[in-house]
Amino acid sequence: MSAAKSAWPRTVWSISTRVALASLAACVVLAALNSVGLSAVRVMALEDTVEPKDHNLPLVKQKEALPDYELIVVLRSGGQVKLGAKPDTSAADGLAWTLTEPVAIGDIASIRLEEQDTLVSDAVAEVQFSTEPVTDKGYEFSFTTTRSFGVGVQAFFRTPVGLAIVGALFVAIVLVLVSAFAT
Numbered sequence: 290m291s292a293a294k295s296a297w298p299r300t301v302w303s304i305s306t307r308v309a310l311a312s313l314a315a316c317v318v319l320a321a322l323n324s325v326g327l328s329a330v331r332v333m334a335l336e337d338t339v340e341p342k343d344h345n346l347p348l349v350k351q352k353e354a355l356p357d358y359e360l361i362v363v364l365r366s367g368g369q370v371k372l373g374a375k376p377d378t379s380a381a382d383g384l385a386w387t388l389t390e391p392v393a394i395g396d397i398a399s400i401r402l403e404e405q406d407t408l409v410s411d412a413v414a415e416v417q418f419s420t421e422p423v424t425d426k427g428y429e430f431s432f433t434t435t436r437s438f439g440v441g442v443q444a445f446f447r448t449p450v451g452l453a454i455v456g457a458l459f460v461a462i463v464l465v466l467v468s469a470f471a472t
Contacts, residue, residue, distance in 0.1 A: 312454055316445055324441030326391025327418065329433035330360055330372070332402055334380035337427065355379050357405040358413070360386045363398045374405045380428065391437045393444050394418060402428060 355377045362370040372386040401415040414425040422431040445451045 312450075312457075315450055316454065319448060319450065320438075320441035320445040322441075323393065323395060323444035324436045324438065325394050325434050326437045326440035327362065327388060327394060327397060327432055328391045328435040328437075329385060329387045330362075330400060331383055331385045331431045331433075332358070332360065332380055333383040333429045333431075335424065335427050335429060356413075358384060359403045359405040360384075361401045361403060362388075362392055363401055363415075364392070364396050365398045366396070376405075391435055391440050393440045394434065395444060400430060400432075402430075 356379070357374050357376040358378060358380060359374040360372040362372065364370065370388065370392055372388065375384050375386075378384060397418045399415050399417055402413045404411045404413050414428045414430075416423040416425045416430050418432060420432070420434075422429050424430075446455060
């Protein structure tokens, strides 16, 4: 009976170590799979596209009549990442926006091009993310992606496995603290 008792702690330690290593491996694999993030967007007006204008007054501030384009990444959570405006600029030669932090591809609901206005901004075109260029309402959208460790880690910890690991770490810390103060 004492041999069986002494084998029990080693068995528990062995199983616990294997579970921890499997969890760590799952974390690394899932983070690598979900580490692709949107890093830049390029929008170009196609040849036959009539771009919106701020005003149609002949001979009056024609440069200011060009559209004020703004690009917004709409997230599945309902949030938005505003990439800024390009005032008084035509999209005929292409416009580029670069994200300061990559956004996980799985978090993107759509990418919206708006004509910024002082009262109400008008949606010019809205597309879904794609690895290939996408055309909508006379505008071509092309996307640049990068792999990002931060994007992968954030994506992993939103999965059920990631949440379980965070919960297990929390419980482990509480148990260590309770046992330290209990003695």
